[in-house]
Amino acid sequence: MADSELIASGADSxxxxxxxxxxxxxxxxxxxxxxxxxxxxxxxxPPNLAYVAFLRSQDxxxxxxxxxxxxxxxxxxxxxxxxxxxxxxxAKPMCARSTxxxxxxxxxxxxxxxxxxxxxxxxxxxxxxSRYTAEDALEKIVVELEALPPVSDVEAAATPGAPLLxxxxxxxxxxxxxxxxxxxxxxxxxxxxxxxxxxxxxRFRFRRHAAxxxxxxxxxxxxxxxxxxxLLHSSTQCxxxxxxxxxxSLAMPEHRIRVIAIDVGGGFGAKSSVYPEELAVCALxxxxxxxxxWTSDRREDLLTTSQGWDEIIDAELxxxxxxxxxxxxxxxxxxxxxxxxxxxxxxxxxxxxxxxxPGPYRVxxxxxxxxxxxxxKAPTGPYRGVGRxxxxxxxxxxxxxxxxxxxIDPADLRMRNFVRPDEFPYRTATGxxxxxxxxxxxMERARARLGYDDLRAQQQRGRAFGHYLGIGFAxxxxxxxxxxxxxxxxxxxxxxxTEAATVRVDPSxxxxxxxxxxxxxxxxxxxxxxxxxxxxxxPLTDVKIAYGDTASAPYGTGSYASRxxxxxxxxxxxxxxxxxxxxxxxxAHLLETDPRISRAEGHSPTVRQVSLRDxxxxxxxxxxxxxxxxxxxxxxxxxxxxxxGTATAAIHAVALEVDPETFAxxxxxxxxxxxxxxxxxxxxxxxxxxxxxxxxxxxxxxxxVVYDENxxxxxxxxxxxxxxxxxxxxxxxxEHLENPSPTALGGFRGVGESGTIGAPAAIANAVxxxxxxxxxxxxxxxxxxxxxxxxxxxxxxxxxx
Amino acid sequence: xxxxxxVSFKINGAVREGTTEPRKLxxxxxxxDLGLTGTHIGCEHGICxxxxxxxxxxxARSCLMLAVQADGAEITTVEGLAAPDGTLxxxxxxxxxxxxxxxxxxxxxxxxxxxxxxxxNPSPTEEEIRTGLSAVLCRCTGYQGIVDAVxxxxxxxxxxx
Numbered sequence: 001m002a003d004s005e006l007i008a009s010g011a012d013s014x015x016x017x018x019x020x021x022x023x024x025x026x027x028x029x030x031x032x033x034x035x036x037x038x039x040x041x042x043x044x045x046p047p048n049l050a051y052v053a054f055l056r057s058q059d060x061x062x063x064x065x066x067x068x069x070x071x072x073x074x075x076x077x078x079x080x081x082x083x084x085x086x087x088x089x090x091a092k093p094m095c096a097r098s099t100x101x102x103x104x105x106x107x108x109x110x111x112x113x114x115x116x117x118x119x120x121x122x123x124x125x126x127x128x129x130s131r132y133t134a135e136d137a138l139e140k141i142v143v144e145l146e147a148l149p150p151v152s153d154v155e156a157a158a159t160p161g162a163p164l165l166x167x168x169x170x171x172x173x174x175x176x177x178x179x180x181x182x183x184x185x186x187x188x189x190x191x192x193x194x195x196x197x198x199x200x201x202x203r204f205r206f207r208r209h210a211a212x213x214x215x216x217x218x219x220x221x222x223x224x225x226x227x228x229x230x231l232l233h234s235s236t237q238c239x240x241x242x243x244x245x246x247x248x249s250l251a252m253p254e255h256r257i258r259v260i261a262i263d264v265g266g267g268f269g270a271k272s273s274v275y276p277e278e279l280a281v282c283a284l285x286x287x288x289x290x291x292x293x294w295t296s297d298r299r300e301d302l303l304t305t306s307q308g309w310d311e312i313i314d315a316e317l318x319x320x321x322x323x324x325x326x327x328x329x330x331x332x333x334x335x336x337x338x339x340x341x342x343x344x345x346x347x348x349x350x351x352x353x354x355x356x357x358p359g360p361y362r363v364x365x366x367x368x369x370x371x372x373x374x375x376x377k378a379p380t381g382p383y384r385g386v387g388r389x390x391x392x393x394x395x396x397x398x399x400x401x402x403x404x405x406x407x408i409d410p411a412d413l414r415m416r417n418f419v420r421p422d423e424f425p426y427r428t429a430t431g432x433x434x435x436x437x438x439x440x441x442x443m444e445r446a447r448a449r450l451g452y453d454d455l456r457a458q459q460q461r462g463r464a465f466g467h468y469l470g471i472g473f474a475x476x477x478x479x480x481x482x483x484x485x486x487x488x489x490x491x492x493x494x495x496x497x498t499e500a501a502t503v504r505v506d507p508s509x510x511x512x513x514x515x516x517x518x519x520x521x522x523x524x525x526x527x528x529x530x531x532x533x534x535x536x537x538x539p540l541t542d543v544k545i546a547y548g549d550t551a552s553a554p555y556g557t558g559s560y561a562s563r564x565x566x567x568x569x570x571x572x573x574x575x576x577x578x579x580x581x582x583x584x585x586x587x588a589h590l591l592e593t594d595p596r597i598s599r600a601e602g603h604s605p606t607v608r609q610v611s612l613r614d615x616x617x618x619x620x621x622x623x624x625x626x627x628x629x630x631x632x633x634x635x636x637x638x639x640x641x642x643x644x645g646t647a648t649a650a651i652h653a654v655a656l657e658v659d660p661e662t663f664a665x666x667x668x669x670x671x672x673x674x675x676x677x678x679x680x681x682x683x684x685x686x687x688x689x690x691x692x693x694x695x696x697x698x699x700x701x702x703x704x705v706v707y708d709e710n711x712x713x714x715x716x717x718x719x720x721x722x723x724x725x726x727x728x729x730x731x732x733x734x735e736h737l738e739n740p741s742p743t744a745l746g747g748f749r750g751v752g753e754s755g756t757i758g759a760p761a762a763i764a765n766a767v768x769x770x771x772x773x774x775x776x777x778x779x780x781x782x783x784x785x786x787x788x789x790x791x792x793x794x795x796x797x798x799x800x801x
Numbered sequence: 802x803x804x805x806x807x808v809s810f811k812i813n814g815a816v817r818e819g820t821t822e823p824r825k826l827x828x829x830x831x832x833x834d835l836g837l838t839g840t841h842i843g844c845e846h847g848i849c850x851x852x853x854x855x856x857x858x859x860x861a862r863s864c865l866m867l868a869v870q871a872d873g874a875e876i877t878t879v880e881g882l883a884a885p886d887g888t889l890x891x892x893x894x895x896x897x898x899x900x901x902x903x904x905x906x907x908x909x910x911x912x913x914x915x916x917x918x919x920x921x922n923p924s925p926t927e928e929e930i931r932t933g934l935s936a937v938l939c940r941c942t943g944y945q946g947i948v949d950a951v952x953x954x955x956x957x958x959x960x961x962x
Contacts, residue, residue: 036839
């Protein structure tokens with residue numbers, strides 16, 4: 001197929017673009033996915049495969065007194081039943097480490113050992129000839145549990161004397177850290193700072209959410225007792241991270257472990273951690289000398305896959321009469337669930353909420369505290385945006401509250417406080433560096449595309465008739481492609497500041513580029529292919545992108561934190577350039593020395609004049625055909641560290657209507673304006689932004705993981721945890737500015753998390769704007785008609801009094 | 802455990818036979834016994850629609866059926882959509898053109914549901930497409946590319962008939 005056939009419709013008409021980067025290239029990976037020939041983990045079916053099922057706790061908090069598995073062991077087709085204590089002898093519990101001073105380290109076993117700490121935690125594993133038999137056998141296991149008091153409410157869990165989840169920690173407060181900058185005094189509700197005309201304060205609650213990847217987690221492990229090698233097929237975002245963790249827990253040399261993740265059915269952060277079941281499947285395969293498979297069902301997914309964003313934030317913002325921000329304060333309490341996820345730790349959500357809260361604004365004085373508290377719930381881990389969806393919800397909510405008190409237009413108030421163009425690179429109050437971000441242009445673009453002025457006029461007219469039309473903004477800046485200067489997770493000890501690529505030319509002149517970043521929907525086979533093909537000036541069809549296999553890829557930690565394009569793209573450019581330089585040298589030499597090689601028309605002496613095939617033939621033929629001092633072969637591996645990383649900025653603008661009787665919310669218009677730097681593939685960037693915004697829309701209005709006061713999961717199915725369907729989802733208008741990053745190679749900025757960060761804040765602000773006549777300012781996500789109805793009823797009561 | 806039963810049905814044009822426990826889900830039989838792993842399992846309780854197949858021409862969730870119920874039936878899975886020479890079905894082609902898939906896990910179910918939608922309603926409005934596909938969940942795309950693709954495929958299929 002020619003490259004021209006790969007360009008999707010809707011592109012500018014005309015000839016093949018000079019460069020592939022920037023073109024709407026149809027995805028290379030799609031053909032196999034469209035025809036049912038993907039390679040997802042559950043599709044692997046090695047010979048002699050056995051299946052594991054896990055017996056899961058129905059209690060939130062209990063001591064394990066006795067496990068009697070004799071009945072299960074006696075069932076035909078059952079190969080083994082293994083308890084936590086037995087498995088711990090061959091699989092050491094994982095310990096997520098952090099350098100943060102107040103961090104209390106806890107351990108995460110493959111199966112519960114002495115006690116269970118949340119409903120759904122695995123207690124025992126049954127291995128059988130079929131999944132059906134394994135699940136049958138679970139019912140024959142007798143477990144005696146001694147109930148302990150469930151710890152469900154996060155604030156109660158943090159009080160001294162609360163029942164402890166991890167005895168060794170001595171407290172349920174597993175991290176607590178204060179930040180202060182400028183003249184801020186510590187603590188909330190102090191005297192207003194000098195010059196403050198208004199201080200707005202509120203309690204914000206961002207409820208627990210679940211990523212709901214449509215592919216549930218799945219692992220298939222094989223152990224070769226001859227070579228002592230372990231092969232794991234995993235639905236992970238981070239094959240390199242999994243390999244390192246397995247080596248430690250299984251006490252195996254890392255080079256004897258191979259982790260493969262080719263097609264992964266969505267990740268969103270929830271597949272970036274190393275899971276107990278992942279460790280158990282590997283340990284069992286080695287113990288039983290059989291390939292072992294486990295694929296989660298949806299109930300297990302809702303019980304055990306890391307959840308996200310569960311925080312209470314008390315925050316206050318003081319501003320001068322002119323609207324200039326004087327001081328921001330926030331006290332963040334995160335409900336981190338029962339365990340510290342590996343290797344990112346429980347710190348990641350609360351500390352990043354604090355780190356990003358100043359957002360795109362000039363905030364000179366800032367005080368904040370981040371506290372992470374263990375409760376009897378599934379662990380929270382990274383979920384699309386990490387910290388930023390909440391910090392944006394809080395900061396943008398404060399800005400709108402202040403705008404209403406000051407009588408300043410909310411868009412104007414933002415513009416009065418944005419970091420100005422002459423201030424870049426700008427170091428925020430928490431030390432994060434924004435390299436450059438066009439906040440003002442983004443706001444102009446968002447307002448124009450939304451039709452802001454018309455909507456305001458419409459809103460005024462409608463209010464006379466009792467119509468609730470509202471407009472909301474969310475503006476934010478996020479750190480993407482994080483290098484070694486700022487760890488991806490604060491205090492984390494995993495080496496995650498780099499990525500690498502190997503670019504290899506075959507003797508026939510085709511190119512294979514191998515990456516440590518992996519794809520779970522981002523289309524990296526296409527975008528990284530575009531980058532490498534451009535550097536080598538070869539057609540995209542001559543480049544194969546390989547990833548998701550630790551045996552072939554240089555070490556890398558994988559795809560998370562909007563780093564695929566920045567880190568992978570940068571590493572790919574460096575490696576391809578190294579190959580290109582060598583190829584150019586060889587080409588020039590061949591033109592001088594080899595009468596069989598003829599010069600192509602119209603180019604200076606580079607690779608363009610000699611086919612890559614001829615160059616590769618010479619490179620592999622050896623010294624005789626090569627320039628003096630040039631090593632044979634045609635491949636290169638290069639590592640890339642963007643050091644600080646780069647910044648992606650966006651504004652979400654939404655207009656919506658709230659039904660005055662049912663309080664149902666209907667989106668009228670939804671605009672995103674973002675700058676993700678140089679765009680590699682507009683098709684894919686639109687997909688990331690639109691898909692992310694709809695995920696954020698679901699988070700804002702529908703989705704909530706609910707545990708009751710006993711720590712029982714109430715939302716255990718997709719009928720209870722409701723994600724948007726095609727009929728629910730709004731149309732998203734995605735606008736792009738394209739200011740190349742001044743710091744990242746290629747000018748790329750990451751975009752994967754952009755959508756979810758803005759949507760909850762923008763929607764909450766629009767609802768508050770719509771209901772301004774009632775004085776309702778939603779402080780809780782999700783916003784449901786029910787919660788609005790109750791708030792309205794309360795207002796009416798207050799007015800009567 | 803009940804005695805295994807024989808089951809025989811036509812799938813993607815070929816007759817396939819097997820022996821199965823009566824309780825075995827149709828989707829497990831298709832994936833594990835027949836090796837057709839294009840049909841995916843996303844929830845096993847009939848909500849996400851990833852396992853949608855055409856059962857006697859109509860969209861059905863293969864996680865809510867038993868393999869024995871398919872005896873004598875005619876089934877199409879995603880592997881049966883493209884022409885034998887590899888030419889993509891207009892829906893597959895349109896999904897490709899309009900970036901209607903990212904991770905690709907819901908895609909087989911989405912394609913089969915879209916087939917049924919266009920069979921019943923060859924020229925759906927955007928609203929009808931959104932309603933018609935609301936039984937298959939996608940977590941990546943936000944559905945916009947999918948809706949555009951189904952619209953484009955409907956136009957193409959109408960004009961070629």
